[in-house]
Amino acid sequence: MLTTIESRNAITLIQIQEERLDAHNSSDLKGQMLTLFEEGKNNMIVDLQGVRFVDSSGLGALVSGFKNASARNGNLKLCGLQPQVESMFELTRLHRVFEIFPDLAQALNSFQE
């Protein structure tokens, strides 16, 4: 899976560079997040700006990341959801689980509050 990973003020930013997050690549994302957690990077933002399509496997990978972050006293937040992707979070009620921000700047600010 194509991702860009960078650090901003102790927050790890994962930008997904794939149009689809599905059963074909979601385990890659899960593995990449697990590696970051093992490196002690427990506060994370996943930027979904470039993702147009997400299925239940993609949602499952994000839930896995959220649970891992929480278990390590960190947090995993989301930003940049396209309307169709956002509708998937609402359909599965996961919008009640994740903190979701319109853009990266607001997601980063939320960690400073």
Added chain:
Amino acid sequence: MSESIFLDIKVPNETGYLRLLGKIGEYLAQSLESYPGDREELAYHINLVLTEAMANAIRHTVDSKPGETLHVTLHVKNRKLTIKVYDQGRGFTFCDLPEPPPSCLAEHGRGIFIIKTLMDRVSYRKYDNGHVLEMEKILY
């Protein structure tokens, strides 16, 4: 709506083909010019249910018979879209799958929920040496 379209597709049972199958479903929905609703939304939903159904079939087929092809049909007729996804695996318990609760942190189990939510009728039954997941969407 006068369209009558039948697509019969066989693809390797590999997740690398999810995009292709999903796109076929999307294009089919976009081509339904007499559909009175939001065609783009319908296209997204058909892409999604095909992706979920195919991923599910792969999950239940690979364990049993790796290297098999996956058989999918899409049929538009009489204002109804019928999608059938055939697997040759052991199958899964269909009716017992619960809907996820509002704050569910489960990593799996949302696929069938999504299909049941977006389609008008869904059934799963034995067929030949495997099973068929049949999904219907009323197109008006």
